[in-house]
Amino acid sequence: MLTELSIRDFAIIDEISVTFYEGLTVLTGETGAGKSIIIDAIQLLAGGRGSVDYVRHGTKKCEIEGLFILEDDNHDIYRIAEQFGVEIVDGQVVLERVITASGKSICRVNSKLVTLGILKEFGRTLIDIHSQHETQSLMDADHHIDFLDLYDPKLILKAKEEYLVLYNKLKALQKRYKQLNENEQENAQRLDLLQFQRNELEEANLSPNEDEQLELERQSLMNFERIYTSLNDTYNALYGESKGLEWVNKAHLALDESKRYDTFINEKAEEMAEHYFALEELTYDLRNHMDRLQYDPERLNEIEARLNEINRLKRKYGSTVNDLLTYQAKIEEEIEQITNKDTHLSSLQKQMEEVEKDVKLEADQLHDLRKKSAERLTKAVSKELKDLYLEKASFDIAFEKEEQNGKVQYNQNGYDHVSFLISTNPGEPLKELSKVASGGELSRIMLVLKKLFAKSQGVTSVIFDEVDTGVSGRVAQAIAEKIYQISVNSQVLCITHLPQVAAMADTHKFIQKQLKGKRTITSVKELTKEEQIVELSRMITGTKLTETAKEHAKELLDLAYSFKVKA
Incomplete structure (x- = not known):
């Protein structure tokens, strides 16, 4: 409260x-x-x-x-x-x-x-x-179904959720069927566009995460001098006469001489040995990586050109290379559907018929639950109205099916149209x-x-x-x-x-x-x-x-x- x-x-x-x-x-x-x-x-x-x-x-x-x-x-x-x-x-x-x-x-x-x-x-x-002013919603019959569903929400809302899953699936299938069944001119224009986009993406010959890898390589080449200097300074500080590695080795030998006299020194001598060998291996790794480093201005130009091409495609088809590849696969699927339109239309028709059967079953269940709820609500309202000196009033809830050309029309509430009636x-x-x-x-x-x-x-x-x-x-x-x-x-x-x-x-x-x-x-x-x-x-x-x-x-x-x- x-x-x-x-x-x-x-x-x-x-x-x-x-x-x-x-x-x-x-x-x-x-x-x-x-x-x-x-x-x-x-x-x-x-x-x-x-x-x-x-x-x-x-x-x-x-x-x-x-x-x-x-x-x-x-x-x-x-x-x-x-x-x-x-x-x-x-x-x-x-x-x-x-x-x-x-x-x-x-x-x-x-x-x-x-x-x-x-x-x-x-x-x-x-x-x-x-x-x-809120009583105006009672004047609009479109809101009556919402009032009814509120009377027994736990039961009806659960059934409505199950119905909505199937209804949304049916709507998606119907939308795809309509798009695929448009006139030949629109399909031909769509096919030309998709084929152009596919060819453009295929010619780019993209690889997964290519943009990220190129960016890393580009950063490395652009900062070659800073990277080389950093590696060289580190290596020189560690390797050579009176350098870091030699002093660590001296510390290790000093401990090693007296380790048999003290368990603590014995333990620390072993740790020092491990650190020395790890540091020695690190030094060799730094030297080997430094030896492999090469500054290639031509490669940097190639990377810049490749990234420019990828960024051009990103502006049209997605924010990452992976998005571009996903879009390319989607294009392939849509081209195949348009090219083999009749086969896909037939398949979609069968899917819609199957899903519509399930939608009808869920809508029927929702209708039955509403009818039972309506009976209870009608009795409860009639009783309450008598307490408000409308004892001669009669209240009822009418149900109609939404139909068009003799075919039941489904919406987010099922097929029920509910009206509150009174005399x-x-x-x-x-x-x-x-x-x-x-x-x-x-x-x-x-x-x-x-x-x-x-x-x-x-x-x-x-x-x-x-x-x-x-x-x-x-x-x-x-x-x-x-x-x-x-x-x-x-x-x-x-x-x-x-x-x-x-x-x-x-x-x-x-x-x-x-x-x-x-x-x-x-x-x-x-x-x-x-x-x-x-x-x-x-x-x-x-x-x-x-x-x-x-x-x-x-x-x-x-x-x-x-x-x-x-x-």
Whole structure:
């Protein structure tokens, strides 16, 4: 869960640090006080799109930092951390995001610099933000299959992975078949190009690692004088009268004379003998190598010319000689395929037919799993909708096969096209959500799905940003209860204007903006029980605080407490 959030120089926020706890935390305050700005900051922390507009006017950068504590040792984030080389100690993950006034974005996970994409990978496993705008995804039937797959992710995602392996193989075969089956003119042009490239590489007569070997020889010839001088100086220092080798031999003979009197000297005399003979052999090796050295300016010119030719080919076909040889082999294979096109087309056709059979089997299994999951989800949604006073609503999930000209069309999800259908009034037929559901109904359906998916998604923090807009009365109370139920399995942070939701809070934080000098700043205060009653009263009446409103606020808190005890 998110335990600490620090924000500096972000929009109208000067500097705040907020502590969050388990359960349901509610954030309330006047419109424009900065409630949604805090959610915007968390969204950036999770890898959301940044903007220089977020940087507080007159400052160089905005900084956001969040500390998450993990209680599940098998959380997906450990796999992601291992993948990107991030160390997690004691179940703590710190996400950091900095946006400079020039627009540069800097991201860190546990102090390790990462890309925005990697930060997003971590963020999506820790935070799930749901705003009133997110209900738009429910309006698009293309997203419904994703909602369904989230209901039983372990079972369906494993089957989908197995299906995708075969589907990608089929797509690769189809792409190759299409390329090979293009018109004769394109094939002829391609063949001419490939034959030219093959001839150019064959004429070069390349050898594996030739460029590396030539570079070494080139360096040796270019530095011939320095190499020869180094060898000659070393040899002369070791060999000859009163030189290094002679003095080592004298030391060896000195020890050898008294080795029979002392075991230590005996041991060191043997070591000295070994060093002497090794040094003597080294001296002979240096002399022999020096004798073989020859400076050949013609050979240096040959190497330069050869490297120029190799570098010319590298600019066209690869970065190393080995890459050039690999490309040459690839050309040979493609030339053979085009030359014997009919044979290869026939072979590809057979392969596609075989793989498509396997794809169909995996897609059928994926379909069957989804149907079973859909039955369970339909029952669960129908039950939850009744709790939100949509007891007369009927919910179902429709399946259709993607077909074209009577042939099943496969995609990354199999062949299923899934649609969520609903009827909110008795006697009315089931229709797509977008055609019958109002904004308030969509919010309730999305809330139901969030409750059903919160546990399976594995996110540590679920955030609701004014999802209760446009509802009141008993529906508002039902939404409050549903949000609290979600907080039983996941930490929930909720921005709300409804007193019913605020009364359900385990922790109530009040957001307000104030003038500090000539600047507007946002502050966060955790409310006591008495302060919470005052805030609930304000939410009930608007501006004027009355005793009746305070009594109503106390009643809401009592009702919320009774519900929590039973939940």
